[in-house]
Every structure is written in structure tokens, then in C-alpha cells.
Amino acid sequence: MLFHRILASVAAVAPGVMAFLSGAATPAFAQQPTPWQLNFQPAASPVAERIHSFHDMLLVLITVITAFVLLLLLYVMVRFNAKANPTPSRTTHNTTIEVLWTVVPILILVGIAVPSFKLLYFGDRHPNPDMTLKVMGYQWYWGYAYPDQGNIIFESRMVETQDLKPGQPRLLATDNPVVVPVDTNIRVLLSTDNVLHSWAVPSFGIKTDTTNGRLNETWFRATKTGTFYGQCSELCGVNHGFMPVEVKVVSKAEFAQWVASKKKAAALTAPASTIELAGRADTSARGN
Numbered sequence: 001m002l003f004h005r006i007l008a009s010v011a012a013v014a015p016g017v018m019a020f021l022s023g024a025a026t027p028a029f030a031q032q033p034t035p036w037q038l039n040f041q042p043a044a045s046p047v048a049e050r051i052h053s054f055h056d057m058l059l060v061l062i063t064v065i066t067a068f069v070l071l072l073l074l075y076v077m078v079r080f081n082a083k084a085n086p087t088p089s090r091t092t093h094n095t096t097i098e099v100l101w102t103v104v105p106i107l108i109l110v111g112i113a114v115p116s117f118k119l120l121y122f123g124d125r126h127p128n129p130d131m132t133l134k135v136m137g138y139q140w141y142w143g144y145a146y147p148d149q150g151n152i153i154f155e156s157r158m159v160e161t162q163d164l165k166p167g168q169p170r171l172l173a174t175d176n177p178v179v180v181p182v183d184t185n186i187r188v189l190l191s192t193d194n195v196l197h198s199w200a201v202p203s204f205g206i207k208t209d210t211t212n213g214r215l216n217e218t219w220f221r222a223t224k225t226g227t228f229y230g231q232c233s234e235l236c237g238v239n240h241g242f243m244p245v246e247v248k249v250v251s252k253a254e255f256a257q258w259v260a261s262k263k264k265a266a267a268l269t270a271p272a273s274t275i276e277l278a279g280r281a282d283t284s285a286r287g288n
């Protein structure tokens with residue numbers, strides 16, 4: 001029965017795996033979830049690249065440990081069952097092995113902790129950002145501000161299913177995507193004026209909460225042009241599933257054009273200190 005169930009699930013997964021392997025289900029550069037996706041979305045920032053290598057390292061480690069424990073169990077079952085070993089040993093303590101099975105796991109955990117902390121601090125903030133993007137979480141949409149580009153401010157809402165244009169993914173496309181230049185260190189400052197949200201873009205390795213009364217900080221450096229999708233990843237209320245993130249990464253020249261057109265359209269001339277988000281000093285970004 002169980003075997004049949006396993007067979008059935010393998011059969012269900014197989015077409016997706018085949019399509020995945022042949023490339024039929026994966027576009028040239030997938031920036032959004034794809035049917036039958038097995039791994040992460042492709043990395044498009046140094047933080048995401050490091051997250052992926054850390055994950056790969058842990059996967060090898062956990063596979064080796066699991067195989068080792070499985071072999072030990074099999075050995076015990078074969079070698080020490082009642083038939084093969086009719087007179088059991090009365091041993092209760094063995095100092096050497098007890099020290100070993102305490103110290104070795106500690107060493108493994110320390111070995112994991114070192115790269116883990118390095119990665120955490122690497123993704124935490126960039127020492128020399130080229131520009132700042134401010135993200136505000138609202139119920140239930142996102143607000144963005146560009147303090148270094150003359151206070152461009154706009155809101156970004158999900159495109160309803162009936163309004164989708166060809167090529168726009170359902171539940172992910174927005175009416176006002178975030179536009180950022182490629183190969184630029186972008187500091188992201190995040191906050192909210194209501195409940196907790198989380199601004200998450202898998203390809204950039206970002207998932208940072210927006211917290212009322214605090215400015216959180218993270219950063220990314222998009223290494224590829226294209227459109228990247230994410231979603232609010234903190235359960236924030238009834239429309240939590242309908243506040244996607246859409247980031248368009250463009251060349252630096254295209255970004256300059258976009259900034260000029262936005263400025264022209266909105267005729268924004270106010271200095272950075274007058275907008276609510278930018279008014280908070282960057283030194284408070286640690287939010288302590």
C-alpha cells in the first residue's frame with residue numbers, strides 16, 4: 001500500500017522533473033516561482049549567492065550525518081539482534097565514546113555557526129551603499145521612496161487578476177514596480193505605519209520585516225537585469241497574500257531616464273528632509 005503511494009507520488013512528480021531537466025518549464029532566467037520548481041529561485045545578488053552555497057554545504061553535511069546514523073542502525077540490527085548475539089553485553093558506560101558523541105556534534109555545530117554568522121553579518125548591511133531605497137509596508141500594499149533621487153515616492157499595488165496584461169504573473173505583478181539600477185549597492189530601509197509586514201525578494205536573498213516604530217535595514221546588489229518578484233512574508237492580515245513585490249532591475253542609463261521621467265511627472269522638488277520616511281536620521285537605522 002505504502003509502496004503504491006510512493007509510486008503514485010513519483011509518477012505525479014516525474015513530468016515536472018522531466019520538464020525541469022529538459023528546460024521546458026524554466027525560462028532563460030526565472031525570477032519568480034515556476035511549476036514543479038525544486039530548488040531556490042536563481043540568485044541575483046551576492047547575499048542570495050552566499051545563502052545558496054551555505055544551503056548546499058548544509059545539505060551535504062546533513063546527508064553525510066543521516067547516512068552515518070542509518071548505517072549504524074542497520075549494523076546494530078544485523079549484528080546485535082537476538083539471533084546473531086544471544087548473550088547481550090552488560091556494558092553501561094564507556095567514557096571514550098561518551099566524550100566523542102558529545103564533542104563531535106559540538107564541533108560540527110561550531111563549524112556551521114562560523115559561516116552562518118559571517119553570512120548573517122554580510123547580509124545585514126553594506127558599509128558603502130551607492131543609494132537608498134525606502135520601503136513602507138501598508139495594509140495591504142507597499143510604498144517606496146528614493147531619497148537620493150529627489151524624493152520620488154509612490155505606492156505599489158497588486159494588479160487584479162482580471163486586469164492582468166499578457167506576461168504579467170497572477171498575484172505577483174504590480175501597478176508600480178520598484179525600479180533599481182543593476183550593479184549598484186542599494187541600502188534598503190524598511191518600516192510600516194501599521195502591522196508587521198516583511199519585504200521579501202527570494203532572488204536577492206532578502207526577507208526583512210517592516211516593524212512599526214523602527215527602521216530596519218538590509219541591502220542588495222542586483223547582478224542581472226530583469227524583473228524580480230517577491231511577496232509580503234509576514235502574516236499581516238486579510239490581504240496578506242495580495243501585496244506582492246515587483247522589482248525591475250535596469251541598466252544605470254535606463255534608471256537615470258526613469259528617475260527623470262518620474263520627477264517630471266510628479267514635479268517633486270522638496271528636499272529629502274521633508275518626507276516622512278527620509279526625515280528619520282540614518283543613524284537610527286539600527287533601531288535599537
Ligand SMILES: [Cu+2]
Pocket residue numbers: 137140196197198232233234235236240243
Ligand atoms: Cu504584509
